[in-house]
Amino acid sequence: xxxxxxxxxxxxxxxxxxxxxxxxxxxxxxxxxxxxxxxxxxxxxxxxxxxxxxxxxxxxxxxxxxxxxxxxxxxxxxxxxxxxxxxxxxxxxxxxxxxxxxxxxxxxxxxxxxxxxxxxxxxxxxxxxxxxxxxxxxxxxxxxxxxxxxxxxxxxxxxxxxxxxxxxxxxxxxxxxxxxxxxxxxxxxxxxxxxxxxxxxxxxxxxxxxxxxxxxxxxxxxxxxxxxxxxxxxxxxxxxxxxxxxxxxxxxxxxxxxxxxxxxxxxxxxxxxxxxxxxxxxxxxxxxxxxxxxxxxxxxxxxxxxxxxxxx
Amino acid sequence: xxxxxxxxxxxxxxxxxxxxxxxxxxxxxxxxxxxxxxxxxxxxxxxxxxxxxxxxxxxxxxxxxxxxxxxxxxxxxxxxxxxxxxxxxxxxxxxxxxxxxxxxxxxxxxxxxxxxxxxxxxxxxxxxxxxxxxxxxxxxxxxxxxxxxxxxxxxxxxxxxxxxxxxxxxxxxxxxxxxxxxxxxxxxxxxxxxxxxxxxxxxxxxxxxxxxxxxxxxxxxxxxxxxxxxxxxxxxxxxxxxxxxxxxxxxxxxxxxxxxxxxxxxxxxxxxxxxxxxxxxxxxxxxxxxxxxxxxxxxxxxxxxxxxxxxx
Numbered sequence: 001x002x003x004x005x006x007x008x009x010x011x012x013x014x015x016x017x018x019x020x021x022x023x024x025x026x027x028x029x030x031x032x033x034x035x036x037x038x039x040x041x042x043x044x045x046x047x048x049x050x051x052x053x054x055x056x057x058x059x060x061x062x063x064x065x066x067x068x069x070x071x072x073x074x075x076x077x078x079x080x081x082x083x084x085x086x087x088x089x090x091x092x093x094x095x096x097x098x099x100x101x102x103x104x105x106x107x108x109x110x111x112x113x114x115x116x117x118x119x120x121x122x123x124x125x126x127x128x129x130x131x132x133x134x135x136x137x138x139x140x141x142x143x144x145x146x147x148x149x150x151x152x153x154x155x156x157x158x159x160x161x162x163x164x165x166x167x168x169x170x171x172x173x174x175x176x177x178x179x180x181x182x183x184x185x186x187x188x189x190x191x192x193x194x195x196x197x198x199x200x201x202x203x204x205x206x207x208x209x210x211x212x213x214x215x216x217x218x219x220x221x222x223x224x225x226x227x228x229x230x231x232x233x234x235x236x237x238x239x240x241x242x243x244x245x246x247x248x249x250x251x252x253x254x255x256x257x258x259x260x261x262x263x264x265x266x267x268x269x270x271x272x273x274x275x276x277x278x279x280x281x282x283x284x285x286x287x288x289x290x291x292x293x294x295x296x297x298x299x300x301x302x303x304x305x306x307x308x309x310x311x312x
Numbered sequence: 313x314x315x316x317x318x319x320x321x322x323x324x325x326x327x328x329x330x331x332x333x334x335x336x337x338x339x340x341x342x343x344x345x346x347x348x349x350x351x352x353x354x355x356x357x358x359x360x361x362x363x364x365x366x367x368x369x370x371x372x373x374x375x376x377x378x379x380x381x382x383x384x385x386x387x388x389x390x391x392x393x394x395x396x397x398x399x400x401x402x403x404x405x406x407x408x409x410x411x412x413x414x415x416x417x418x419x420x421x422x423x424x425x426x427x428x429x430x431x432x433x434x435x436x437x438x439x440x441x442x443x444x445x446x447x448x449x450x451x452x453x454x455x456x457x458x459x460x461x462x463x464x465x466x467x468x469x470x471x472x473x474x475x476x477x478x479x480x481x482x483x484x485x486x487x488x489x490x491x492x493x494x495x496x497x498x499x500x501x502x503x504x505x506x507x508x509x510x511x512x513x514x515x516x517x518x519x520x521x522x523x524x525x526x527x528x529x530x531x532x533x534x535x536x537x538x539x540x541x542x543x544x545x546x547x548x549x550x551x552x553x554x555x556x557x558x559x560x561x562x563x564x565x566x567x568x569x570x571x572x573x574x575x576x577x578x579x580x581x582x583x584x585x586x587x588x589x590x591x592x593x594x595x596x597x598x599x600x601x602x603x604x605x606x607x608x609x610x611x612x613x614x615x616x617x618x619x620x621x622x623x624x
Contacts, residue, residue, distance in 0.1 A: 001503055003500075151612075151619045186576060187534060188315075188575075212605070213609035214568065214605050215568045215604075218527060219572075222534075245609045248605075263500075264499070264500055293560075293561055294526055294527070297559070300496050303463045303496075303557065307556070
């Protein structure tokens, strides 16, 4: 079992976890959560997205959140925001954002339906954005949605991913995220795809974002680790949905992913007790339980402590 | 990634899934579920246990269920029952049961608290039961509870497991189940323990029974497969609890485990659409949702079919 010594765990709950929650979470509450997250040890946090406020009202205060965070969050913490277009880059720059994520779908049909253009059209429209971001000192993470399968096409041929990554590469983007948007990845496809991509683009750092609709999220993380990936997204309380199945589980839960790392001795720099307090707080804020096993069961250490305290 | 071509998936929901459910499920309903289970393709089903009816009332009709099943379930289907002692063997024999499971805990403290004796005392008391079962033509599966850790002792040293397996081996028991009773297993401990045991006892077939309190059940199955195991338990709808944490998830869900096998091309002989119908039926019978991802989200094929039918 090949496992890394250390990984970067990115909390994306403020963006992907909250964006579809019906309860509106105010900027002050988000800021408090962000402080808790940073206090737990995260050094990369996805805080929001610069999308149309009428489409995703929960994300409307992303600029405000970033501006207010600047005063309190240490400078070595990377605060990321998702942007869909040039307007998003301008908004990000205006709020002092230093790290943006931008995405293309590997599924031609998905990209057309979502963005009304083909993947290659999307990505060539991004090229000038990449240049301007670089000039403004903003780092860019390129992402590939549906990187492990699409409900329209089924499997996605490697060339369809590679043609996107090649553009990122040419634009000197050093980090590329692979998203399992429809929760179709399996440990086998993950291992194969990640290994092939790393071999083909050895100077690019790939990261992964798994959904958990079919309960394979953590197994997919292990497969990606086996293929050499060392950066993964998680969402507090396992919030966030599957865009295609209303009742399905969302992102991998940060608590479960961190617990896996702790149990395997993989260093993250993050404190699980603090993370669990955040998870419980988030569940109170959104008013319902998410999809986190560890928030329900506690860690093994919690169990051992409880049994020892009870003296039974 | 080393994976088997084929595995045996055992439905244990009628026993481990139902035993702690407050709703009493009648024998006729259990018989119907058993027929559905066999109809879905399972060739090994754990139907109940011969324990004290005042302790586990849900299992009180195990003998009756086995007698009634004899007329309808094909002879090549193995119907298993758990027995705790000699009395259990007599009851099993009287109901025509041909396959029993008997267990010892690898945790000395757990075994003492549960059975009021040390593991070595438990297992030597079993030796004459094994002999009598063999004479009666009843096959025995020996199990080891807490095989991957105990909330009292933490890790369980290999010798503690091996001393139990040695007795099973001496008594010509060919199949030994390893149970993650407190949901403490990790893919690393599973891989290591299963590999070591297989090497030390090459003529014993080991099987595994994982709980899913911390969401690692499927990852642990993959690790056990990597170590050469090819028989796993699952419970319909992911029912069954963790004996130590009231709200935690129970057994691995049969639907999720089967979906994993289907997605990886591992043959089981079991039809997932039928299995999902059983899972939904069981949730209606017990009156609440279990812990199954695939019952909520459907399979990838369901998603592809739905998107294709909607023409979107």
